[in-house]
Amino acid sequence: MKLKHFLVPVLASLTLATQAMAAEPFKVGYIRVMDDAQAIAAYEGKFYEKQGLDVQLVEFKSGTDLIKAIVGGQLDTGVLGFTNAASWSSRGADLKVVSGAQRGFHALVVRDDAGINKVSDLKGHTLASQKEGSTADVVLKGVVLKDAGLKPDDLTIMGVSPQVAVQSLVGKRVDAAFLFEPQASIVQEIAPVKQIYEIGEVWPFPCMVTITSAATLKAKKDLVWKSLDAQQQAIELLQQHPNDAAKLISGYFIAEPTLKTLKHGDVPRDKIIADAIKTQTYSAALTPKDVSRMQEVANIMQAQGSLKTQDGKPFDVNKIVDLDWQHARHL
Structure with a gap:
């Protein structure tokens, strides 16, 4: 068999495989709370799309279920509480916190x-x-x-x-x-x-962060970084133009166009959500103070017994924080 006759079907198979990989959506997990608004806004504002990503936004009812999907390989990234990453990492899961998201409003x-x-x-x-x-x-x-x-x-x-x-x-x-x-x-x-x-x-602290698995970060680093770029754009919209951001995301939180209130009658849902956005502090960057506060949270978890390391030593959050994207973007 001539070499070119042999290569044609091989190259065709590789092309099909590449197309199949390219067609596979990049899956981002979120919880329907304002803390995750940057993921929702990035999707509805087509910021992911502008980064060349075909994103599938997947809703979860709890951070526990979301982190299980990341660990199991069903999700590429997720916006959720840092405590989930710490807890699962202490049990052997290879997870990475790759950006900040929102600083703790409770x-x-x-x-x-x-x-x-x-x-x-x-x-x-x-x-x-x-x-x-x-x-x-x-x-x-x-x-x-x-x-x-x-x-x-x-x-x-x-x-x-x-x-x-x-x-x-x-x-x-x-x-x-x-x-x-x-x-x-x-x-x-x-x-x-x-x-x-x-x-x-x-007691400000980095409540929500973006988490991925080490395997996903290694295999899809470019895609993960593009998703973070999109979420950073969404954060800028939320912080600088809350009224515009509210128009994108309000339907996720209030089904009807207006909400019947006790004191003001029917109020447009966009206004309620815009006001709620203004109470939040979104940031994709994790400062040294943020990482220090995350360590405090991990220490609290160990004291409560919800986080146990295999060697009994204090959990080191630096082992799961990857700030390469942040440094590359000079955040």
């Missing part, structure tokens, strides 16, 4: 009739928060309650989704809720409740 919202005016008043009450071991759960127990002189068993804590937390507060099944945006803003519009605390004001 608001303590209470019913007007519950008699709660400060965090220490939560003693003996019922509070809806996120699932045990989540970022919200870690900082609630390890920072918010601790600073107020409370122990977790001084109150009843329900681990539920943000949506269920809002429903529980509105339905008076709980006295308080520890909420992300936009749920914190939405519930204050539709129920007689008030916000008494927000952790980002007193």
Whole structure:
């Protein structure tokens, strides 16, 4: 057989394989909270597309389920809490935090009739928060309650989704809720409740980050970096033009064009979401202070027993933080 006759089918097969790889979507996981708005805005604003990426945005109900998909290879990247990466890495998963996303907004919202005016008043009450071991759960127990002189068993804590937390507060099944945006803003519009605390004001920390697996980063570094470029563009939109950003993402959080509020009647959903965006601090960069605060969070997790290293030594967050993209972009 002549060489060219042999090469033709081989090259054809390689071409088909390359086309198949190119056609495979780049999968980005997210949770339907304002903390993940940059992933949603990057998708709806076609920032991923402008980077040449065919992105499939995949919604998850919890960070635990999202991180499992990354570890299992079903997702390329995801925007979720740092605590998930730390917990799974301590058990042997080879994960990388490749950028920042949002700095920790978690608001303590209470019913007007519950008699709660400060965090220490939560003693003996019922509070809806996120699932045990989540970022919200870690900082609630390890920072918010601790600073107020409370122990977790001084109150009843329900681990539920943000949506269920809002429903529980509105339905008076709980006295308080520890909420992300936009749920914190939405519930204050539709129920007689008030916000008494927000952790980002007193203990800022990098709540949400972009996570991938080391294997994905090695095999698809160019694609991962392009996705981060797109999310950085989305962050700039969120920070500089919240009203425009709200038009892209408000439908993800409020189904109807308007929301019926207690004090202002029907309010356009875009306004509510724009106001919620303004409460957030988005940043793709992770500063040395951010990494130090992440180490503090990891230390809290170890003290709580939710993070255990194989050698019993303190977990080192530097082992899972990869800032190559950030440095290349001079962020």
